Amino acid sequence: MRTPSFLLVVLLLAGCASGGAPQMAPEASGERTPLILISVDGMRHDYLDREDASTPTFDALVASGVRAERLIPSYPTKTFPNHYTLVTGLHPAEHGIVGNTILDPDMGDSRGDSARFSLGNREAVTDGRWWGGEPIWVTAENAGIRTGTVSWPGSEAEIMGVRPTNWMVYDGDLSYDARVDSALGWVGAGAGFVTLYFEGVDTQGHRNGPLAPETARALEDVDAALARLVAGLRQRQIDADIVIVSDHGMADMAPERRVVLDDVIDLETETAYVIWGEAAGIWPALGADVDDMVARIDAMDHVSAWHRDDVPERYRFRGSRRIPPIVIDPEEGWTVTSRDYVERYPDRPNGGAHGFDNALLSMHGVFLASGPHFRAGTMTAPLASVDVYDILARALGVTPAANSGDPAVADRVLR
Structure with a gap:
């Protein structure tokens, strides 16, 4: 049974105060509000409403912030294409990460063999030539904002001559606690934009299916990591914007199909x-x-x-x-x-899989945001993954690069 959201919000907001006095808003104190972008890989839009998972931290963030009914990914509904769409505002055909496996005939060798990109190919993943467009950490760094990325696709490469101030090589064995602690350390040291990445929901969705109890337990693991993040921000007296997204949803599979x-x-x-x-x-x-x-x-x-x-x-x-x-x-x-x-x-x-037509509801993900720059207690219509970049840029107060998102969408979620 879910804990009542309004009580969680009261407890959460009460914990953000220091010494019983309300914390000064970042704008009033002259400090920048840090923005933390979190990906829960493979989190389908309806997972927030499932009854077999206890998600008090998710519930509190929803009640205190803004949630979209669904987040519509770009096609193909795969991990690398949509993670990079989220941070560039470009469709895969525009930024060039058109799949988890890619061939490029113009980047081939002297024998005419195409260059090949895949998730496990370290040489390709770290080669900036594969990554088109301007990811949000490049936009922020160019505006003088320090950034940090925990395993976000694209962040291990130098893009447009820029890297995040802090970045990490993807390590699936790195605990969620360690990832959160890295992000907290960077924010505490003055980073204005930080990313986090959690893959367990996607892993269990693939192995067992979207509605399996193992997938629910993986969602609870993410909720615990979010609780650690919120507690760490409170301990440091940091009032941050938190944006949670997913790259795609998940559909049931069967051997006969x-x-x-x-x-x-x-x-x-x-x-x-x-x-x-x-x-x-x-x-x-x-x-x-x-x-x-x-x-x-x-x-x-x-x-x-x-x-x-x-x-x-x-x-x-x-x-x-x-x-x-x-x-x-x-x-x-x-x-x-x-x-x-x-x-x-x-x-x-x-188990489950994704990659299908992005109009399918099973492929739609989540968008929710809470913090000083975002509306409170708001449910909004579905938005597209290409719209997220502009929202992030607006929240950070930086000028976005050219992108394919609808700039009017930001008005629906930002204060």
């Missing part, structure tokens, strides 16, 4: 590289008939296929050389796989 690509495509002769899964794509072999391949795949059940120049406009997924020449979009809950994979892993896919 598979689109077996080599039922219609000769993988040996017609493909040079295949991106499998829920936002799939093909780099055709030299000389392959791309139009005919698209037609064969599109004729299959439970999947749509397009040439990259013909992806429906609403996806905002055109115009980048890094998009696979053939884009494959399976229906919700279905995955693109091979006959060999099915034979080796007959019980997969299971």
Whole structure:
């Protein structure tokens, strides 16, 4: 059973006072209000309302701040593309991180092989050439605001010649407590913008499904980390803006929901590289008939296929050389796989997955914010991940770089 939110807010706000006297607002004291951006990877929009998880800190922040009904991600609804969209205000086709795995023919070697980006490729992840646009920490640093990033995608690279003042290499074994303590240390030392990243909700959603009890326990782990953050800010007498987002939601999967690509495509002769899964794509072999391949795949059940120049406009997924020449979009809950994979892993896919059409409610994430710059006790209509950058820039008082967000959205959430 949830603890009543109004009581939690009273306790939370009472704890922010020092010696019984109300804390002076940052603007009145001449100090900058720090902004802490937190990603809860894979946190679906309806997780905030689930009854099998005790989330008192989330509840208190919602009651004292502003919450969007949903946060609509960009396509593809994958981790790296949307984390970078959140901090640049650009769609993946605009900032260049078009997937968790990317090929770039213009960054290839002298043999003509394309350069390859993937989550585990340290050389690529730290290469600023992959990361287009201007992330919010670059905007802030250029405005004289010190920043710190805990494992946010893109923050390990030098972008536009700038790095965060403090940054960390991603370490999945680093405890949530240690991550929070690093962020608190940076804020206490004067950083004006800091990020945090928690992956456990996504991990359990993949393993067990979005509504599994293990996913609820992972959400409670994040709530405990947020409680540590709030307590640490209170101890330091820091009144901060806290913005919590997620990169995407999660959908249920099942072994019988598979689109077996080599039922219609000769993988040996017609493909040079295949991106499998829920936002799939093909780099055709030299000389392959791309139009005919698209037609064969599109004729299959439970999947749509397009040439990259013909992806429906609403996806905002055109115009980048890094998009696979053939884009494959399976229906919700279905995955693109091979006959060999099915034979080796007959019980997969299971649990949950994401990457599907960003119009699907199951792919929508969370946005909530609480602090001096944000409205209190407010529920607002859904907003898009491209809108978040402008909100952050406004809260920090810096001029945003050009982006694809709607600047009017910030008026709905900021005081």
